Amino acid sequence: MDQSTENKQEILCIGSVLWDVVGRATIAMRAGSDVPGRIQRIPGGVAMNIAMALGRFGLQPSALTAIGIDPEGEELMAACTRLGVDTTHAYRSPDLPTDQYMAIEGANGLIAAIADAHSLEAAGARILSPLRDGPLGTSEAPYEGTIALDGNLTHALLEEIATDPAFARADLRVAPASPGKAERLLPFLRHGRATLYVNLEEAGLLCQQIFDTSEEAASALVARGAKRALVTNGANPCSDGNADGVITAAPPEVLVTRITGAGDTFMAAHMAAEISGMARGAALTRALEAAAIYVSGELPS
Numbered sequence: 133m134d135q136s137t138e139n140k141q142e143i144l145c146i147g148s149v150l151w152d153v154v155g156r157a158t159i160a161m162r163a164g165s166d167v168p169g170r171i172q173r174i175p176g177g178v179a180m181n182i183a184m185a186l187g188r189f190g191l192q193p194s195a196l197t198a199i200g201i202d203p204e205g206e207e208l209m210a211a212c213t214r215l216g217v218d219t220t221h222a223y224r225s226p227d228l229p230t231d232q233y234m235a236i237e238g239a240n241g242l243i244a245a246i247a248d249a250h251s252l253e254a255a256g257a258r259i260l261s262p263l264r265d266g267p268l269g270t271s272e273a274p275y276e277g278t279i280a281l282d283g284n285l286t287h288a289l290l291e292e293i294a295t296d297p298a299f300a301r302a303d304l305r306v307a308p309a310s311p312g313k314a315e316r317l318l319p320f321l322r323h324g325r326a327t328l329y330v331n332l333e334e335a336g337l338l339c340q341q342i343f344d345t346s347e348e349a350a351s352a353l354v355a356r357g358a359k360r361a362l363v364t365n366g367a368n369p370c371s372d373g374n375a376d377g378v379i380t381a382a383p384p385e386v387l388v389t390r391i392t393g394a395g396d397t398f399m400a401a402h403m404a405a406e407i408s409g410m411a412r413g414a415a416l417t418r419a420l421e422a423a424a425i426y427v428s429g430e431l432p433s
């Protein structure tokens with residue numbers, strides 16, 4: 133281990149590490165538009181986005197995911213190394229192509245996106261082997277560190293994680309992959325083992341209820357069985373609820389230049405703050421500050 137990594141805290145990120153292919157146009161678009169613009173390919177997937185943000189906050193992220201042994205996978209492995217995300221424990225299969233996500237963004241925001249995470253889903257429990265069969269942990273000697281988990285895994289695998297003894301001692305923090313996959317996190321309401329990081333819409337989908345405030349949503353998630361729930365609501369106040377009650381704080385007012393990634397930045401900053409020993413209130417404030425810096429266009433650290 134070299135000098136730069138020996139004092140950093142390792143943190144596992146479980147879920148999608150894939151290529152994002154994003155087409156952007158500066159004019160407003162709708163279904164069927166065919167316009168000039170730019171197309172970029174960048175590392176993505178919720179677990180990867182959280183891992184990259186955790187790295188920026190001084191932690192040492194390691195990904196448990198599926199990455200193909202195809203040219204796209206080799207390039208993605210190199211990109212992870214370059215971006216400070218360890219892939220020693222990633223599952224590599226010659227039969228599964230590297231996953232990808234495709235989005236189209238116009239001046240009026242996201243028009244549509246497709247997430248092809250079929251290889252991650254097909255790899256299933258094989259990505260968890262380092263936590264179940266070693267070297268990171270076993271049922272008898274469970275992993276005791278912090279884990280960020282995304283909701284790209286199948287509902288069945290998330291259900292297993294919610295009760296698996298190999299996860300019993302971890303500080304498990306879970307984020308949905310998209311509103312469309314929010315309901316995959318229901319096992320963590322039935323088995324109160326995880327801290328959930330959701331936005332107001334995702335909280336509503338999990339509780340089958342419409343919420344006006346993050347405070348209402350956080351207390352409803354805890355009432356439904358979540359051990360702890362952090363609910364963000366864009367520029368509006370954000371809440372942290374657990375059995376002791378709900379605390380709420382407002383994001384600083386900033387000029388917004390980008391939004392995508394705000395939720396991942398919030399989660400990573402909040403995890404890093406708590407790992408460094410901050411209390412609930414201070415960690416919430418720190419995470420809101422980091423997300424504000426991010427949406428205003430800088431990379432917080």
Ligand SMILES: Nc1ncnc2c1ncn2[C@@H]1O[C@H](COP(=O)(O)OP(=O)(O)OP(=O)(O)O)[C@@H](O)[C@H]1O
Nearest residue numbers: 331364365366367370383391392393394395420423
């Ligand atoms: N307009 C804003 N002004 C200030 N802070 C913001 C704004 N939008 C988002 N944030 C910050 O980012 C956090 C997460 O935002 P949001 O609730 O929109 O999450 P999300 O929907 O998961 O984001 P994402 O766009 O990454 O999916 C907020 O709690 C807040 O701290």
Ligand SMILES: O=c1[nH]cc([C@@H]2O[C@H](CO)[C@@H](O)[C@H]2O)c(=O)[nH]1
Nearest residue numbers: 148152176177178233247309310
């Ligand atoms: O179903 C999914 N949708 C979107 C993402 C990721 O979220 C980011 C966009 O919000 C992007 O990086 C994409 O890969 C994912 O991992 N799964």
